[in-house]
Amino acid sequence: MNPKEYFAQLAKERAKRPAIRASGLEALQRLVPIAQHDSGQSRTVGRFLLGLYNGVAYSFNLVELRGLDEPLFEDCLVVLRLDRRPEREVHEYFKNGDAIWTDFRKRWGKQ
Structure with missing residues (x-):
């Protein structure tokens, strides 16, 4: 890719950013309550969110996403x-995000 194409691509990405942010925040609002429950899908969503929070400390195997229902899978991608x-940081989108992610660490931080 030449520099002109590269900068054109960056401009397109910047133009899409408001929509990406809006849809991402909506999806995040749906995923957090799922991760606060106690099911297999909750575990997967919780571990996914922990991986975004700190991928070194809480590695997440992407294959786990295959077990999610379609709407949850799509929300994770968004x-x-x-x-x-x-x-x-992902937890900073929430009031009391530190407390929410502390709960996720206790709940889902162990493999």
């Missing part, structure tokens, strides 16, 4: 797109 160019 949140991943949001976090691709993070404006803030």
Whole structure:
């Protein structure tokens, strides 16, 4: 890719960012309550969110996403797109985000 094409691609990405942010925040709002419950899908979503929070400490195997229902799977992909160019840490989108992610660490931090 030459420099002109590269900068054109960056401009397109910047133009899409508001929509990516809006849809990502909506999906994140749906995923957090799922991770706060106690099911197999909750575990997967919780571990996914922990992986975004700190992928070194809480590695996440992407194969686990295969076990999610379609809407949850899609929400994870949308949140991943949001976090691709993070404006803030994933837990910072929530009031009491530190407490929420502390709960996730206790609940889902162990494999």
